[in-house]
Amino acid sequence: MPEVKISLRQVSILTAMYLIGSAILILPSGMASMAKQDAWIASLVGMGFGFIILTVQWQLSRKYPETNLLCLSEKLLGKWVGKIVNLLFLVTLFLGGPAPVLHDIGLFMTVQMLPETPIQAIIYLFGLLVILGVRLGLEVLARSAELLFPWFLLLFLSMSILLLSTIKWENAQPILETGVSPIIQAAISFVSIAFLPNIVLLIVYPGSVNRSEDTHKAVYIGCLIGGLVLFMIIALSILVLGPEVTARNQYPSYILAKNINIGNFLQRIEAVMAVMWFITLFFRISLYTYAITIGFSQIFNIKNYQPLVLPIGWIMAMVSVFIYPNVPYEAHFNKKIWGPYTITVGFLFPLFLLCLHYLRKKRPQKSKKSSNSA
Amino acid sequence: MLSYTFIAIVAAVLTWLELPRMRREKEYREIWGFAAFMLLAIGISVAQTMLKEIPTPLVFITAIFKPFSDLLSAVGLIQ
Numbered sequence: 032m033p034e035v036k037i038s039l040r041q042v043s044i045l046t047a048m049y050l051i052g053s054a055i056l057i058l059p060s061g062m063a064s065m066a067k068q069d070a071w072i073a074s075l076v077g078m079g080f081g082f083i084i085l086t087v088q089w090q091l092s093r094k095y096p097e098t099n100l101l102c103l104s105e106k107l108l109g110k111w112v113g114k115i116v117n118l119l120f121l122v123t124l125f126l127g128g129p130a131p132v133l134h135d136i137g138l139f140m141t142v143q144m145l146p147e148t149p150i151q152a153i154i155y156l157f158g159l160l161v162i163l164g165v166r167l168g169l170e171v172l173a174r175s176a177e178l179l180f181p182w183f184l185l186l187f188l189s190m191s192i193l194l195l196s197t198i199k200w201e202n203a204q205p206i207l208e209t210g211v212s213p214i215i216q217a218a219i220s221f222v223s224i225a226f227l228p229n230i231v232l233l234i235v236y237p238g239s240v241n242r243s244e245d246t247h248k249a250v251y252i253g254c255l256i257g258g259l260v261l262f263m264i265i266a267l268s269i270l271v272l273g274p275e276v277t278a279r280n281q282y283p284s285y286i287l288a289k290n291i292n293i294g295n296f297l298q299r300i301e302a303v304m305a306v307m308w309f310i311t312l313f314f315r316i317s318l319y320t321y322a323i324t325i326g327f328s329q330i331f332n333i334k335n336y337q338p339l340v341l342p343i344g345w346i347m348a349m350v351s352v353f354i355y356p357n358v359p360y361e362a363h364f365n366k367k368i369w370g371p372y373t374i375t376v377g378f379l380f381p382l383f384l385l386c387l388h389y390l391r392k393k394r395p396q397k398s399k400k401s402s403n404s405a
Numbered sequence: 406m407l408s409y410t411f412i413a414i415v416a417a418v419l420t421w422l423e424l425p426r427m428r429r430e431k432e433y434r435e436i437w438g439f440a441a442f443m444l445l446a447i448g449i450s451v452a453q454t455m456l457k458e459i460p461t462p463l464v465f466i467t468a469i470f471k472p473f474s475d476l477l478s479a480v481g482l483i484q
Contacts, residue, residue: 065484126462216484331438338427338435341419342442349449353459364463370483371473372466 035239039249041173042240044180045314046232046253051260052315053132054225056139056282056308058261059268061365063277066217068203070274071266073214077221078258084226084378085254089247091381092233094388096243100233100381101329107387114330120376121326127372128228129319130351131361133158136312137351138358143285144302155348157313162344164317165324166337169239172317179310186307191263193291194271202273223370225261226254227377234322281358284308320347408454416447 037045062070095103101120105113137154145153164172207214232250240246268283271290277283288304291297324343328336355361420443427435453459477483 123466127466212481215482219482220484327442328438331434333434333438335432335435338423338432338439339442341423342439342446345415345419345446346442346449349446349453350462353453354461354463356458356461360461364467366484367474367478368463368467368470371470371477374477375470375473 035169036241037173038241039245041177042249043253044176045173046250047257048176048311048314049318050225050254050257051311053135053312054261055264055284058224059265059277059283061220062217063274066213067209067274068269069214070217070269073217074221074262074265077218080222081226088381091385097238099237101326107384117330121323125323129316129347130354132316133351134354151352154351158348161316161320165320166340176314183307183310190304194267197290198270202270223373227373230377231322234326412450
């Protein structure tokens with residue numbers, strides 16, 4: 032496998048892109064349906080939760096720098112148990128991660144922009160792009176993220192500024208009407224879509240960053256940028272569209288872009304704005320696929336991951352066509368199952384490994400070995 | 406019939422893209438991994454062509470995480 036080294040700046044940008052990912056499309060609707068006009072508070076609470084989770088994840092990684100999550104679980108759980116856990120983790124992540132996100136972009140295009148095109152056409156084309164990116168490797172992905180990030184920021188900031196004149200502050204009132212419990216629920220939905228899948232970054236980054244002792248700082252910065260972008264999108268959907276319209280629409284941020292109207296002259300620029308989420312969704316799917324591919328190559332002791340990219344990408348494109356039979360199933364899955372699943376793999380799993388690390392340190396015989404390797 | 410031909414063409418093209426380089430560099434483990442995932446991909450594609458309604462694999466994740474989901478919604482952490 033070719034040696035990969037990316038800089039800390041690229042780590043921050045990739046993390047921000049990964050975090051924004053599909054959340055920018057699907058998050059505002061679900062959160063507005065739970066917390067109504069307080070969804071923006073829920074996103075701030077969610078960011079608080081998210082940074083606690085990030086601390087747990089990266090605390091584990093900092094104990095074993097240069098070792099990624101899968102090697103680490105093999106080391107802590109023993110070789111065969113570790114391999115089985117890793118296999119289950121990767122298979123479920125594959126079914127829950129890249130395939131549904133690829134389905135999301137296809138669904139978005141067929142619902143909003145190209146209604147007469149079959150969803151397969153969009154999924155296969157976008158999947159081909161992802162396969163190309165993953166095949167070329169992390170370094171290429173990081174550099175293209177660096178190139179595309181200013182465009183993303185330009186689109187995002189211009190959309191926010193152009194929407195300022197349509198803000199109605201009454202939409203956010205009365206504050207805290209629904210009580211605390213819906214806010215917690217919405218915050219957990221925020222965390223489960225935006226922050227908990229960051230466990231994938233523990234597979235991607237260790238061993239491929241040039242200053243590995245500062246990786247966690249770069250990840251925190253990236254998550255802060257991404258979290259602020261999501262907060263602004265959610266706040267804008269609440270303030271401009273109102274909680275009911277936000278909750279009723281499948282893609283509120285697209286409706287938001289439709290609302291841009293400066294003097295009846297600058298309007299209907301939503302297709303330009305849609306480029307924004309093509310960029311972020313591309314990096315989300317690519318990082319998922321990259322992590323899964325290097326994960327599988329590690330489980331089977333394959334040194335070069337590149338030959339696996341084409342078949343895995345093919346499987347991904349095929350599976351993502353039938354991963355959600357219909358839209359209500361998707362809503363049900365995201366609401367009921369995706370949350371518990373990501374809490375398990377994104378929070379409980381690293382927490383368990385961290386506890387195991389401390390236990391191993393305390394036990395006298397094995398302590399020398401593990402503390403040496405740490 | 407057309408879709409089977411298409412699957413065969415895609416499989417042939419992907420093998421043609423990858424196999425010569427792996428054989429030249431004597432990466433035999435890579436060849437085995439590539440073949441295994443390739444067979445899986447061909448199997449899924451053929452199944453998708455043959456069956457009109459293919460059940461989603463997410464039912465497995467749903468079945469495993471249903472109790473945990475019920476617990477969380479009883480506590481009130483998810484809706």
